[in-house]
Amino acid sequence: MNETSGSKISLEHLDDVAIHHKSGTFILEQSKSALSGNPTSNKSAELWKALSNWAELPKLFFDSVNVFRYYVTPLKSGDLVHELNDAKDTGKAAILLKRFKTKSFQGTPGIGVEPLIAKFLAAGDDVCLMVIQRFELISEDDPLEAIRGKLVAILPEENLDRFCEAAIGMAKAEVESLIRRGKEPLIETGAFRKKLRAFIRKYDFSNLLAPTTSAPADHQISDTLSRQPMFVRQLLAIEASPSLMATAVSDFLRATADKVTWADAGSILETSLDELDESLIRHHGLTTDELSETHVELETPQRGRQLYRRCIELQMPLEGRTLPIYFVAGEYNCLADDRRLGWHPDYLSLFPLRSS
DSSP, X not given: OOSOBTBEEEESSSSSEEEEOTTSOEEEEEEEEOSSSOTTSTTOHHXXXXXXXXXXXXXXXXXXXXXXXXXXXXXXOOHHHHHHHHOOSHXXXXXXXXXXXXXXXXXXXXXXXXXXXXXXXXXXXXXXXXXXXXXXXXXXXXXXXXXXXXXXXXXXXXXXXXXXXXXXXXXXXXXXXXXXTTOOOEEEHHHXXXXXXHHHHHTOGGGBOOOSSOOOOHHHHHHHHHHOOHHHHHHHHTTOOHHHHHHHHHHHHHHHHHHHHHHHHTSSOHHHHHHHHHHHHHHHHHHHHHHHHHOTTSOHHHHHHHHHHHHHTOOOOBTTBBOOTTHHHHHHHHHHHTTSSOSSTTHHHHSOOOOO
16 A cells, blocks of 8 residues: 555565565565564574575576565564664675674574574575665564554544455455466556545445444343333234344344444434434334325235335435444334334324323
8 A cells, every 4th residue: 555556566476475666676575473482583483584585586586676574563573683674784784694604693503593594695695695785674563553544544443444454355355366367466556546445435434333232142032022012012013923023122122222322422413313213203104104095905914014114124324324224123113112103003092101
């Protein structure tokens, strides 16, 4: 995402990561996980394997590499990697190379990383000096932070991780697709940014009110059904199927939890819920009127089920933001629970208010 348009990125092709510049030069990157161990320690096998592999690259390709990048996450530190990173001039590089050649540095032949150090030195002084001078260390605690930094100006903070994961997934998917088609696994940076922008426009999570709870467990649904709150009794009055009632209970519980959490978090204005309720009640009234004209032949329970299904299929935004798919259905059941509407035409007489 940092590279200029025209550059290309490859994964697991020339190296773990490689940046192909339009000029024909490259940045090669070895990516190391430091969840266990320390790839930046002076005698790290991973470090010396990277250095020796870079030193053995074919000369024509080697000469085109501007940077040998050693990327480590989470953040780790070691004296040698910092010395390598700072050795940009020939004098500092020569001092390091001289130390690498000492027996005290290399250690016992055939033990530990000595064979990898010997392999590196076998490439010759000129090559070793160039690897040292072109070495670059990047170590950071969170590999997603750089991506978040690019997206934070245009996306809410709570949605950054989802888009970061999406960006990484898109890159991996594109590479895998290219490999399957027998093409070089190169991602053009400008084209990738266009795809990512299109993805953000299509799936703008900033315009989505995210669910605050997962679907309730079976025992929670059974417990609610056994207690028969008003909205359940309203469904029983129209002979709703067990599966329809179970879904209604799930939607009711989730919508109720969402409303409380969103309001407490300041994600919505409580008055916006009142406006949504008025719209739902209006839709319920219009649909009731339509069905009374178009479905006169239906028995009352069947017409009630038609009304219920027509209402819960409705999808409406709240404050211009997309609601979870279950929310409108859940809110309709909240309204039924308060007797502000019903599915049976005689719901008010069937379920009179209890005197306190």
